[in-house]
Amino acid sequence: MNAPLTEALRPIEQAEAKASSAQRLREIPYNYTSFSDREIVIRLLGERGWSLVERLRSQRRTGRSARMLYEVLGDIWVVERNPYLQDDLIDNPKRQGLLIEALHHRLGEIEKRGEDGTGLSDDVAALLELARRAVARFEQQLSQASSMRKRALRLLAKHTAKDNICFDAMSRVSHVTDATDWRVEYPFVVLAPDSEAEVAALVKACIDLDLTIIPRGGGTGYTGGAIPLHPMSAVINTEKLEQLGEVQLVANYLA
Numbered sequence: 001m002n003a004p005l006t007e008a009l010r011p012i013e014q015a016e017a018k019a020s021s022a023q024r025l026r027e028i029p030y031n032y033t034s035f036s037d038r039e040i041v042i043r044l045l046g047e048r049g050w051s052l053v054e055r056l057r058s059q060r061r062t063g064r065s066a067r068m069l070y071e072v073l074g075d076i077w078v079v080e081r082n083p084y085l086q087d088d089l090i091d092n093p094k095r096q097g098l099l100i101e102a103l104h105h106r107l108g109e110i111e112k113r114g115e116d117g118t119g120l121s122d123d124v125a126a127l128l129e130l131a132r133r134a135v136a137r138f139e140q141q142l143s144q145a146s147s148m149r150k151r152a153l154r155l156l157a158k159h160t161a162k163d164n165i166c167f168d169a170m171s172r173v174s175h176v177t178d179a180t181d182w183r184v185e186y187p188f189v190v191l192a193p194d195s196e197a198e199v200a201a202l203v204k205a206c207i208d209l210d211l212t213i214i215p216r217g218g219g220t221g222y223t224g225g226a227i228p229l230h231p232m233s234a235v236i237n238t239e240k241l242e243q244l245g246e247v248q249l250v251a252n253y254l255a
Contacts, residue, residue: 028070030078033183037070040077045130052127065113065124068106072131075103076138083169083186090145100142103135152189152209159201166190175235178219178226187214187233196241206234 028037035043041050060066079085079099089096107128114120120128149167156165166172171190177183188211193199206213211234216226218239228235 027066028077029074031074033077033081035077040073044073044076044134045127049127049130052123052130056123056127065110068110069127069131072103072106072135075099076134079138079142081186083172086142086145087169089142096142100135100139103138104132107131107135148188152211155205155209156189156191156202159205160191160193160198164192164194166192175216175219175226175237176228178216178221178224180222180224180227182224182227185228185231185233187228187235188231190235190237192237192240194240199236199238199241202236206236209234 026037028040031037031040038050041053045053056066079089089099110124111120111128114124153162153165153167167189172186175190176186191202191206193202203213211232212228212230214226214228214233214235216235216237219226226235
């Protein structure tokens, strides 16, 4: 008796499956993260950028311009989400320059494709402007990273050994999350003080550097308290601080 009802519902189920598949469509290349296209576009281009992308989606003819735009966003995204690539580009200014040049070239090709005698549409021109700003921010972040690290090292090294100040990819990757396995931002630096006496001065130096400070123990928390939410963060790893001092009798002045 359920057969007719099942047959009647099948077109609805197929339509829902098709709609669900369309929502899950991911066009940005190199995206091995859990972020959707929408989340990445908003992070890089803002809410207005996503509105423009959605509005222009129905106007695609070959889709080549959209693919080139997504390649630009994909290149930026994969570097922002991979500290190993970041270190490689920071250490190789020539390679960094070639990447930035390639990003601008793709955006230039999109502009050429839109110039069909009538000029770029307002939406395409606005989207290109947002993309160029994103590339400029990306370039600035990479070009300033080296000097920012040098300044931070100079201030922090006054209060702890240089080996305790970690900008390397391995340290940043291992401190991006805790037992929750949530990943939002990679920290700018990881600090591993040798003693309790170093902590106060390191905290003050981080404040002077305008860094968000995140204390971390063994990284076993389930509340996300050790997860950086801002790229300019300093994780202070306290795993070395394992010695317990003597129990001290303190007078209770409130009695």
